[in-house]
Amino acid sequence: ALDQFKTQQRRRKAESREKHRKMTEESNKRTKRVQLLLQGKTIRASKEDYEQWLAGYMNQGGKPTHSYNYDMPEDRWFLAIKDFQIEALHGSNSLQIIVKSGVIFKGGELGHTNLYFMDDFKLMGGWVPVYSNISF
Numbered sequence: 001a002l003d004q005f006k007t008q009q010r011r012r013k014a015e016s017r018e019k020h021r022k023m024t025e026e027s028n029k030r031t032k033r034v035q036l037l038l039q040g041k042t043i044r045a046s047k048e049d050y051e052q053w054l055a056g057y058m059n060q061g062g063k064p065t066h067s068y069n070y071d072m073p074e075d076r077w078f079l080a081i082k083d084f085q086i087e088a089l090h091g092s093n094s095l096q097i098i099v100k101s102g103v104i105f106k107g108g109e110l111g112h113t114n115l116y117f118m119d120d121f122k123l124m125g126g127w128v129p130v131y132s133n134i135s136f
Helices: 002-038 047-059
Strands: 042-044 077-080 096-099 114-117 122-124
Touching: 047 077, 047 096, 047 114
Parallel strands: 077 096, 096 114
Antiparallel strands: 042 077, 114 122
16 A cells, blocks of 8 residues: 555656646747747836836826835836737746837737836736836
8 A cells, every 4th residue: 555655646746747847848938939029029128117107107096016125127127119919928937018109019918917008107917016226
């Protein structure tokens, strides 16, 4: 009975590792597809881009959802400069995209990605962070 239990445990661990490997592989593929979708349509956003959006958002009654005691991590923030679409990204693969005035979001699932529209200072998503280096 003990040998049977150990065999079942090994099988479950192997199945769990394989499931995790497949999920990681799919996540990596999705990230590469999104990079291709956004290629030439986004540039790195600056903290000033976000400060401008945040000020407009708050002037309309919007409120930050999170506060952080570190600087804005600009490597995950982009400025959409051309019409674009996206696929769902989750967790650390997700992006923060400030959508320049006149640029159209053509659709797609967001996952954990957030879109910040400069046209009307609206948010698509649910995360409005404030970082230690953000002033408004």
